[in-house]
């Protein structure tokens with residue numbers, strides 16, 4: 001996780017965590033629970049961590065989504081999220097691969113950017129003003145977690161849940 005403010009860049013995960021928690025956001029850093037790389041379904045690879053997160057914040061469901069340069073209408077999808085907006089549910093993302101940028105407008109302080117990278121869990125609480133963009137690779141795969149089934153317009157167009165048979 002990396003934080004970029006107008007005056008500084010924070011690359012240390014724990015420093016980044018304490019910075020964003022001052023603004024009511026939450027971060028954690030997950031390792032896969034099993035070294036068994038044959039488990040390809042992220043919802044199984046991170047099963048216990050997801051379960052603990054659900055218990056901690058009262059979340060109920062989770063899915064896996066991916067955006068990459070082959071995603072149909074990628075620019076159109078991103079266009080919706082690069083403007084400042086908020087949601088009535090928390091926006092919860094655990095990044096599995098790729099990278100994304102969450103911009104945060106705390107209203108009382110200058111805006112800052114959070115670069116989410118593989119292993120980073122980020123919770124942007126309901127009603128937090130924020131935006132989202134991809135970095136140059138235009139690729140992110142992440143687990144989303146919800147209090148209810150997603151009520152807002154889907155952020156990612158194409159769910160890509162892979163269940164190992």
Ligand SMILES: [Fe+2]
Nearest residue numbers: 085087091132
């Ligand atoms: Fe959002």
